[in-house]
Amino acid sequence: MTVIGELRMRASDDLSLRGGWDASLKTRVGLTGAVMALLFIGVNIATPLYPLLQDKLELGPFGVTVAFSAYVLALIAGLVCYGHWSDHIGRRAALVIAVVVGLAGGLVFAFAPSLWMLVLGRVLQGAAVAAATGASSAALRELLPRHQDWAGRFTLLLNAGGVAAGPVIGGVLSQLPNPTVTPFLVHGAAMLAVLVPLWLLRARPALAPAPGDARRALRPRRLRLAADAKSQFWIAALTGLLSFAVFGMVLSLAPGYYADVFGIESRVLLGVIASLTLAASAVSQLLGRATPATIAPALVGMGLGVAVLVLGGHVASLPLVIAGSLLAGTAQGLAFRGAFNDAAAAIEAAQHAQVISLIYVVTYAGSAIPVLGLGLVANQVGLDATFVLFAATTLAGCLVLAGVSWARLRRRGPRA
Numbered sequence: 001m002t003v004i005g006e007l008r009m010r011a012s013d014d015l016s017l018r019g020g021w022d023a024s025l026k027t028r029v030g031l032t033g034a035v036m037a038l039l040f041i042g043v044n045i046a047t048p049l050y051p052l053l054q055d056k057l058e059l060g061p062f063g064v065t066v067a068f069s070a071y072v073l074a075l076i077a078g079l080v081c082y083g084h085w086s087d088h089i090g091r092r093a094a095l096v097i098a099v100v101v102g103l104a105g106g107l108v109f110a111f112a113p114s115l116w117m118l119v120l121g122r123v124l125q126g127a128a129v130a131a132a133t134g135a136s137s138a139a140l141r142e143l144l145p146r147h148q149d150w151a152g153r154f155t156l157l158l159n160a161g162g163v164a165a166g167p168v169i170g171g172v173l174s175q176l177p178n179p180t181v182t183p184f185l186v187h188g189a190a191m192l193a194v195l196v197p198l199w200l201l202r203a204r205p206a207l208a209p210a211p212g213d214a215r216r217a218l219r220p221r222r223l224r225l226a227a228d229a230k231s232q233f234w235i236a237a238l239t240g241l242l243s244f245a246v247f248g249m250v251l252s253l254a255p256g257y258y259a260d261v262f263g264i265e266s267r268v269l270l271g272v273i274a275s276l277t278l279a280a281s282a283v284s285q286l287l288g289r290a291t292p293a294t295i296a297p298a299l300v301g302m303g304l305g306v307a308v309l310v311l312g313g314h315v316a317s318l319p320l321v322i323a324g325s326l327l328a329g330t331a332q333g334l335a336f337r338g339a340f341n342d343a344a345a346a347i348e349a350a351q352h353a354q355v356i357s358l359i360y361v362v363t364y365a366g367s368a369i370p371v372l373g374l375g376l377v378a379n380q381v382g383l384d385a386t387f388v389l390f391a392a393t394t395l396a397g398c399l400v401l402a403g404v405s406w407a408r409l410r411r412r413g414p415r416a
Helices: 003-007 025-044 047-057 061-082 091-110 115-143 148-173 182-200 214-218 227-252 254-262 267-287 292-314 318-345 349-365 369-381 383-412
Strands: none
Touching: 025 091, 025 115, 025 148, 025 182, 047 061, 047 115, 047 148, 047 227, 047 254, 047 267, 061 115, 061 227, 061 349, 061 369, 091 115, 091 182, 115 148, 115 349, 148 182, 148 227, 148 267, 148 318, 227 254, 227 267, 227 292, 227 318, 227 349, 227 369, 227 383, 254 267, 254 292, 254 383, 267 318, 292 318, 292 383, 318 349, 369 383
């Protein structure tokens, strides 16, 4: 089935499935993973470049958080409005749309002459990730039906790993001429390299094609969760919200803060420090064993890690910043994967793409609303006091959610 055929939502028996490239299972998994990894790398390439962009476009801390949060707000809107589309147009078509829109967003951001063009680029990037999030997660579970735990683990690894790699790759590529443009051009070439085989792929039929009123099927839906899945949904979503508030802080304001406190001029080093939390999260999701029983202690560990990270900046101790980043990231990975897998197991297959998208709606809100608040507060009291307030709030939130998770586990009994 062609991409155009998928977008027209024709039933699978109306179009020939003989055309296209009949790729192997490993190739299909690899392409799905490559799309998600590249999208998350692309939205975070700019992290070590924000100090340069601040000077180039005369942006203050709030301007940086506006540009950063524009991506998240567009992502949230997209997840709500079209997070379920891949159920009807097909997983491949949704991923193709995501690559094309993400490529456009990166180029707009690269050549932006003002804050508002930066915002437009970030909005396009957010729209791209929204189109791919539910589609890629559902595609991996459909491709790996006998390995659901690894499908969930791979999904989260691509998310955290791509976000962690973005700042490092951006820092390395910024050593080339024209440092605020070249990283996005190189990334755009990689996106094109993935788009071609994805377009040629012989797609599998959509889960729920809409031969009737297609427009009605694509409208935003009102979510109805089964009663026994609501608590899993909200624990996963709120764990994600706290997690991504931390990620938003280390990816937006922290690089400039570290540059001032520690006198760091190397964009590669700034990118590495900013990525530590996310890299630790990716490793723990890949190698750690996360169950519902690990959620509560891991949440406590995440809150303590953030406190240590901020303390390190407050007393100008780089070892404390590194230790806190690694602790926060490792604990976050275990907490979120445990909660995410618990929620995914409780969701009906027909609701998977939509519900996972809505989990990420709440999750990504943590990268927008708190970060915008941080930017506003920082303009008034400075980054040091702002980060101390953020650490105290995050630790309190982690402790409360850990208590809720532990109480729920005791009511239903531990489950591996």
